[in-house]
Amino acid sequence: MSRSSKELYVKKIKNGTVIDHISAGHALDVLKILGIDGREGHTVSVAMNVLSEKQSKKDIVKVESRELAPGEVDKIALIAPGATINIIRDYEVAEKTRVKLPDVIKGIIRCANPSCVSNAGEPVEPRFTVERTDPLKMRCYYCARIMEKQDVLKQFYA
Amino acid sequence: MSPKPVFAGKDIVSVRDLSREGIDHILDVAETMEPLAKSGSDMLRGKIMATLFFEASTRTRLSFESAMSRLGGTSLGFSETKGTSVEKGENLADTVRVVENYADVLIVRHPLEGAARMAAEFSKIPVINAGSGAEEHPTQALLDLYTIRKARGSIDGTSVGLIGDLRYGRTVHSLAYALSQYKVNLFLISPEILRMRREVLEEVSNRVHVKESTSLRELLPELDVIYMTRIQKERFADLAEYEKVKGSYRLTAQELSKARKDSIVMHPLPRVDEVAPDVDNTKHAKYFEQVWYGLVLRMGVLALVLGAA
Ligand SMILES: [Zn+2]
Numbered sequence: 465m466s467r468s469s470k471e472l473y474v475k476k477i478k479n480g481t482v483i484d485h486i487s488a489g490h491a492l493d494v495l496k497i498l499g500i501d502g503r504e505g506h507t508v509s510v511a512m513n514v515l516s517e518k519q520s521k522k523d524i525v526k527v528e529s530r531e532l533a534p535g536e537v538d539k540i541a542l543i544a545p546g547a548t549i550n551i552i553r554d555y556e557v558a559e560k561t562r563v564k565l566p567d568v569i570k571g572i573i574r575c576a577n578p579s580c581v582s583n584a585g586e587p588v589e590p591r592f593t594v595e596r597t598d599p600l601k602m603r604c605y606y607c608a609r610i611m612e613k614q615d616v617l618k619q620f621y622a
Numbered sequence: 623m624s625p626k627p628v629f630a631g632k633d634i635v636s637v638r639d640l641s642r643e644g645i646d647h648i649l650d651v652a653e654t655m656e657p658l659a660k661s662g663s664d665m666l667r668g669k670i671m672a673t674l675f676f677e678a679s680t681r682t683r684l685s686f687e688s689a690m691s692r693l694g695g696t697s698l699g700f701s702e703t704k705g706t707s708v709e710k711g712e713n714l715a716d717t718v719r720v721v722e723n724y725a726d727v728l729i730v731r732h733p734l735e736g737a738a739r740m741a742a743e744f745s746k747i748p749v750i751n752a753g754s755g756a757e758e759h760p761t762q763a764l765l766d767l768y769t770i771r772k773a774r775g776s777i778d779g780t781s782v783g784l785i786g787d788l789r790y791g792r793t794v795h796s797l798a799y800a801l802s803q804y805k806v807n808l809f810l811i812s813p814e815i816l817r818m819r820r821e822v823l824e825e826v827s828n829r830v831h832v833k834e835s836t837s838l839r840e841l842l843p844e845l846d847v848i849y850m851t852r853i854q855k856e857r858f859a860d861l862a863e864y865e866k867v868k869g870s871y872r873l874t875a876q877e878l879s880k881a882r883k884d885s886i887v888m889h890p891l892p893r894v895d896e897v898a899p900d901v902d903n904t905k906h907a908k909y910f911e912q913v914w915y916g917l918v919l920r921m922g923v924l925a926l927v928l929g930a931a
Contacts, residue, residue, distance in 0.1 A: 575736075577735060579733075579734055579735045579755045579756065580734065580735050580736050581714070581732075581734040581735065581736040581737045581739070581740045581754070582736060582740075584713075584714075584734050585713065586713050586714055586715050586740060587713065587715050588715070588740055588743070604736065605736075605739065606735070606736025606739050606740055607734075607735035607736035607739075607754075607755070608636065608638065608735075608736070609735070610821045
């Protein structure tokens with residue numbers, strides 16, 4: 465699909481972030497993870513089940529006047545491993561990165577195991593080793609519990 | 623020949639951290655401890671073991687303390703949190719950083735999962751996991767392997783049946799994982815609702831041949847090792863369901879007449895009624911020997927992490 469027809473779905477933005485190639489059906493999860501619910505006042509556009517250049521379905525999210533921080537990019541990688549982040553400045557793509565899940569994830573999510581020592585007020589950061597990115601499978605460094613995509617999503621919807 | 627794995631100064635937190643070479647080396651060292659367990663030794667004279675038991679487990683603690691004494695070392699510690707700083711709200715990380723000054727090795731048992739891993743992170747001296755929450759207990763899995771090796775000469779080539787509560791049982795997960803380092807046939811025999819956890823099953827079946835079943839009776843003639851575990855009533859919502867499965871995993875001497883002649887019956891103890899008392903006098907019964915092997919295995923592990931073996 466050509467660039468111009470893509471813009472039929474979501475128009476160009478002046479400044480902000482375009483998150484492209486989100487796994488189809490996960491645009492709202494991405495917004496949830498970023499803590500964006502529309503009340504912040506940014507213009508947010510969402511396109512779901514858009515046909516990509518490879519003719520498979522994807523979601524797109526555009527957030528005006530807001531650039532993502534690196535920690536936020538890691539969070540997106542947890543649920544949309546193929547996503548790309550385009551930082552837009554004055555209608556131009558200033559930076560383009562593909563999200564990449566680090567081998568070890570520290571601090572951004574909690575262990576889903578309520579009996580895990582990392583949930584007990586000890587002076588440690590939750591820590592996970594990523595065993596598979598798509599579909600997500602990671603293991604708590606402390607209790608060895610396996611966490612999958614649903615476990616991650618649950619934390620943001622709780 | 624590859625160099626022997628080094629354990630001096632290392633933690634023993636999970637069997638998942640151990641390679642097959644590592645396990646074999648621990649079992650070899652345990653073997654050398656058997657005569658010393660009878661005669662006594664001063665191999666660890668002057669060494670101090672601290673037992674930090676945040677939940678009671680008298681059996682495990684006695685085994686570690688006896689192992690330390692038989693190697694000439696001494697023990698100190700607590701077996702419950704009553705009267706300790708923990709009761710005043712001290713966290714585990716602080717307790718570890720205090721007690722490590724008094725000892726050369728820490729034995730940790732804690733109700734939270736991952737507690738031993740975290741203790742090891744904070745401790746400058748070796749930590750041995752004696753059970754963290756519902757999580758595994760590596761010296762139990764190692765002593766089980768040692769028992770199999772002693773009884774059969776080798777772990778490779780055996781057909782091992784793990785029977786009972788495979789979902790919640792602390793010991794079977796680490797045992798299954800440890801066994802998967804060897805060339806074994808694994809039979810997982812449990813009621814439908816107590817089947818082996820998916821993540822353990824996935825990992826183990828990538829390495830060895832696994833067969834799941836609900837019937838012990840059917841598979842009994844195929845087993846070299848019959849590893850029984852306790853099925854807890856609390857796990858069942860429907861008591862009638864419990865009564866039904868309870869009976870199907872009750873091993874008796876008569877039942878064992880259909881088993882292989884040289885098969886062995888193991889149990890992590892305490893048992894309730896899953897192994898009938900009349901099994902005790904058959905040559906199959908190994909569960910009390912397991913206790914002895916647990917002692918020598920722990921002697922071996924202490925000697926290794928303290929750099930004496
Ligand atoms: Zn955990």
